[in-house]
Amino acid sequence: MVYMLGFLFFMFLSNTGGITKFTQNPPAVTVAPGATVTLSCPQHDDNEAKSMGWYRQVEPGKMLQYVVYLTKDLGIIHGDRIERDRFVPSRDAPMGSNSYFLTIRNATKEDEAKYFCVIWFLGSWGFVRGNGTWLHVTGKPTSAPTVWLFPPSSDELATGMGTICCLVKGFYPRSVEVLWSVDGDVTSESVSTTPPVLDKENVYNVNSCLLLTASEWKHHSFISCTVRHDPSSTIIQKSFNSKHT
Numbered sequence: 001m002v003y004m005l006g007f008l009f010f011m012f013l014s015n016t017g018g019i020t021k022f023t024q025n026p027p028a029v030t031v032a033p034g035a036t037v038t039l040s041c042p043q044h045d046d047n048e049a050k051s052m053g054w055y056r057q058v059e060p061g062k063m064l065q066y067v068v069y070l071t072k073d074l075g076i077i078h079g080d081r082i083e084r085d086r087f088v089p090s091r092d093a094p095m096g097s098n099s100y101f102l103t104i105r106n107a108t109k110e111d112e113a114k115y116f117c118v119i120w121f122l123g124s125w126g127f128v129r130g131n132g133t134w135l136h137v138t139g140k141p142t143s144a145p146t147v148w149l150f151p152p153s154s155d156e157l158a159t160g161m162g163t164i165c166c167l168v169k170g171f172y173p174r175s176v177e178v179l180w181s182v183d184g185d186v187t188s189e190s191v192s193t194t195p196p197v198l199d200k201e202n203v204y205n206v207n208s209c210l211l212l213t214a215s216e217w218k219h220h221s222f223i224s225c226t227v228r229h230d231p232s233s234t235i236i237q238k239s240f241n242s243k244h245t
Contacts, residue, residue, distance in 0.1 A: 024117065024130035028175060028230035032139050035107050039133050041100040041117030051120050054089060054102045056113035057132070059195065060177075067115070070100070107137045114175070134230060136173035142232045143203050145171035149225050149238035152217060162217040165209040166225035166238065174198075177228040178208040182220050 024041060031037045041052070054067040066079035070089040078084050088103045100119070104111055114132040121128070145168045152162030166178060174196040180187050193208035208225065217223075224239040 021129055021131055024133045026133065026230075027131075028134040028136065030136040030138060030142060030173060030231055031107050033108060033137055035137075036103065036105045037107055037135065038101050038103045039115050039117075039135065041102070041119070041130055052089075052091075052100050053118045053120075054087075055116045055118065057116070058113045059174075064116070065113075068102070104135070107135070109137050111135060112137050112173075134173075134175040136175065136231060138173055140172055140202065143170055143172040144232035144234040145169060145176065145227055145229050145236065147225070147227050147236045147238050149240060151240055152212075157214045157217060160214050162212050162214055163209050164212065164217075164223055164225075164240065165207060166227070168206040168208070168227050170201075170203045170205070171196075171229050171232070171234075172203045173231050174204045175229070175231060176204070176206055177230075178206060179226045179228070180208070180210045181222075181224045181226065182210075183222055 022042070024039070029037055029039065039054075041054075051069065051071045053069045055064045056067055057064050067082055068079060068087055068089050069077040070091065071077075074091065076084075076089060078087065086105045088105070090101045090103065092099050092101065100117060102115065102117070112135060114134045116130055116132045118127060118129040148167045148169075150165045150167065152164060156162055166180075168176060168178060176196060178193055180191050187210075190211040191208065192211070194206055196204040196206050198204055210223070210225075212220075212223075222239055222241055224237055226235065226237045228235050
């Protein structure tokens with residue numbers, strides 16, 4: 001039963017590009033090891049809600065893991081290798097607030113992930129899902145990133161290609177998002193981003209590069225790298241005007 005629920009939810013989500021999304025707040029939570037933390041999943045109209053589930057992703061690009069499923073009558077079905085006494089879903093519906101929660105007790109480093117809530121409706125809505133909340137388990141203070149943007153060298157452009165790199169250093173905890181835009185349009189094509197790497201000072205670094213042809217570098221005006229580090233509430237954007245570089 002657990003495998004079937006997880007499989008059906010995952011297959012539906014991974015193949016539904018038009019799925020309705022809503023915002024989970026806060027975007028990131030940091031707690032000390034052993035602490036209890038509650039993640040919330042706001043829901044504005046629960047009249048047709050049938051059930052909901054929680055999923056987690058250790059890092060972007062990794063497979064989602066099914067955590068727990070809560071039926072309309074508050075039945076609970078946990079995912080594989082999920083500790084029932086530590087991961088407790090609930091619903092709070094006083095005066096029609098209709099919010100869902102996931103309480104994680106005795107948090108450990110292995111619990112670090114981005115947690116998504118998904119609600120399944122009986123009506124025409126189908127599924128709706130949250131945009132996720134990062135959970136960080138650490139006793140170390142939060143550190144905001146520093147960002148540098150490097151243009152392609154003239155020698156590289158002479159070969160017909162150019163690499164623009166965005167170096168993100170000194171952040172903690174590890175969750176960070178790097179977005180590239182060309183003339184104001186976000187792009188993920190020809191982008192290569194390393195996983196966060198912990199250095200000897202126990203902070204993380206990431207390097208993200210955008211590959212363009214020399215003609216693209218010459219044709220486009222503004223190329224930007226935007227770094228978002230939710231744990232420190234930091235957003236940094238660095239840009240080049242390629243026509244004046």
